[in-house]
Amino acid sequence: MQPFMEWSDNLNTGIDVIDLQHRKIVDYINELHRASQTIDRDLVGQVLNGLIEYTASHFAFEEEMLIDNHYGEIDEHKRLHQNFIERIKRHLANHEKGANVARALTGELQIWLIAHISKEDQRYVPSVTAPPVGSAVSKMIKRFFG
Ligand SMILES: [Fe+2]
Ligand SMILES: [Fe+2]
Numbered sequence: 001m002q003p004f005m006e007w008s009d010n011l012n013t014g015i016d017v018i019d020l021q022h023r024k025i026v027d028y029i030n031e032l033h034r035a036s037q038t039i040d041r042d043l044v045g046q047v048l049n050g051l052i053e054y055t056a057s058h059f060a061f062e063e064e065m066l067i068d069n070h071y072g073e074i075d076e077h078k079r080l081h082q083n084f085i086e087r088i089k090r091h092l093a094n095h096e097k098g099a100n101v102a103r104a105l106t107g108e109l110q111i112w113l114i115a116h117i118s119k120e121d122q123r124y125v126p127s128v129t130a131p132p133v134g135s136a137v138s139k140m141i142k143r144f145f146g
């Protein structure tokens with residue numbers, strides 16, 4: 001099956017570890033799309049929980065990196081991350097109450113992610129000079145499994 005969302009090179013920040021994490025979020029959105037095509041509500045819940053957990057850990061990693069690099073707009077960036085997590089959590093709560101949220105949510109996630117990466121994340125790129133923690137590891141992973 002054709003994936004719902006494909007990675008596009010103009011989303012690359014050039015910071016390998018960040019690009020790998022962003023691609024993984026795209027994978028989760030595709031997984032949610034696949035789950036939404038089924039009638040398996042437990043699967044949708046599992047994927048949504050995984051997506052929230054992974055996205056929150058990406059945000060925490062990114063914010064650490066921005067603090068290390070003394071990024072001036074960190075508070076605003078953190079607020080955008082926070083709002084996003086709260087939004088997906090509301091969808092999860094609605095899913096748990098029995099609503100069908102997955103189909104509409106995949107589109108919403110796609111739009112948010114593309115807008116956030118191409119505007120807000122790209123904006124910090126010139127300020128990031130210190131290599132983020134784990135970048136050597138992520139390069140290795142990419143070389144062997146990429
Ligand atoms: Fe971000
Ligand atoms: Fe990001």
